[in-house]
Amino acid sequence: MNRYQIPQARRGQVIGLLGGSFDPAHEGHVHITRAALKRFGLDAVWWLVTPANPLKDRGPAPMDMRLKRARDVMDHPRVTVTDIETYTGTRYTAATLDALRALYPDVTFVWLMGADNLAQFHHWQDWRGIMATTPVGVIARPGARGAARNSVAAQTYAHAKLPARASRLLGRHGVPSWCFINVAMSDASSTRIRDAGEWPRA
Numbered sequence: 001m002n003r004y005q006i007p008q009a010r011r012g013q014v015i016g017l018l019g020g021s022f023d024p025a026h027e028g029h030v031h032i033t034r035a036a037l038k039r040f041g042l043d044a045v046w047w048l049v050t051p052a053n054p055l056k057d058r059g060p061a062p063m064d065m066r067l068k069r070a071r072d073v074m075d076h077p078r079v080t081v082t083d084i085e086t087y088t089g090t091r092y093t094a095a096t097l098d099a100l101r102a103l104y105p106d107v108t109f110v111w112l113m114g115a116d117n118l119a120q121f122h123h124w125q126d127w128r129g130i131m132a133t134t135p136v137g138v139i140a141r142p143g144a145r146g147a148a149r150n151s152v153a154a155q156t157y158a159h160a161k162l163p164a165r166a167s168r169l170l171g172r173h174g175v176p177s178w179c180f181i182n183v184a185m186s187d188a189s190s191t192r193i194r195d196a197g198e199w200p201r202a
């Protein structure tokens with residue numbers, strides 16, 4: 001297994017980061033990644049397979065297993081699956097973003113998340129710092145639209161919301177900025193796969 005894979009990037013690229021437990025990766029992740037590449041005008045997307053979500057009590061399956069599954073389901077020339085957060089030693093997204101900007105000073109990073117995560121976003125460490133430094137692309141998820149729209153983050157940064165028709169400008173627009181895109185939704189979830197006994201619980 002290729003551990004500590006450090007992805008390549010070229011000067012001036014706009015790269016989307018989809019952080020997740022990927023416990024396991026599934027069709028929903030693939031679907032939003034393809035949508036994000038297109039709708040946010042990204043040059044590439046990196047899947048950041050996190051060592052552990054700081055807000056979850058339960059530890060995920062071993063990293064090697066999650067990386068392998070992620071690489072099996074996501075096969076696209078512009079998508080890289082990486083455990084770079086293990087390499088940077090960062091657990092919180094704000095710290096990960098700082099570390100990545102130091103490693104890739106000529107790249108613009110866009111943070112990607114499903115609508116369910118926007119509803120929780122104000123509980124993340126230094127979430128205002130993330131908004132101040134990083135454009136955020138939010139992708140619709142079944143059952144999460146209302147909670148996302150009414151979330152503390154959406155309300156606080158209403159002034160910084162790009163209309164969906166301008167989504168391709170997200171990475172070049174300056175900060176703070178965020179954009180919500182409605183896409184044909186997938187109801188796939190890791191919880192459902194674990195509940196069906198198709199993936200081990202750690």
Ligand SMILES: Nc1ncnc2c1ncn2[C@@H]1O[C@H](COP(=O)(O)OP(=O)(O)OP(=O)(O)O)[C@@H](O)[C@H]1O
Pocket residue numbers: 018019020021022023028029032112113114115116117139140141142186187188189190191192
């Ligand atoms: N079906 C989906 N539609 C939209 N966004 C999704 C979907 N599945 C996952 N995401 C987003 O992908 C990112 C990583 O998700 P994660 O790995 O936690 O998968 P999950 O299915 O949400 O897992 P779990 O059920 O264990 O919470 C998050 O930003 C999440 O919102």
Ligand SMILES: O=C(O)c1ccc[n+]([C@@H]2O[C@H](COP(=O)([O-])O)[C@@H](O)[C@H]2O)c1
Pocket residue numbers: 018019020021022048050052053054055056091092093094117123124125
């Ligand atoms: O930085 C935080 O406080 C924080 C809190 C919760 C989740 N995150 C990140 O959000 C991403 C999605 O996590 P998850 O477990 O919902 O897939 C993943 O990259 C986590 O590290 C980050």
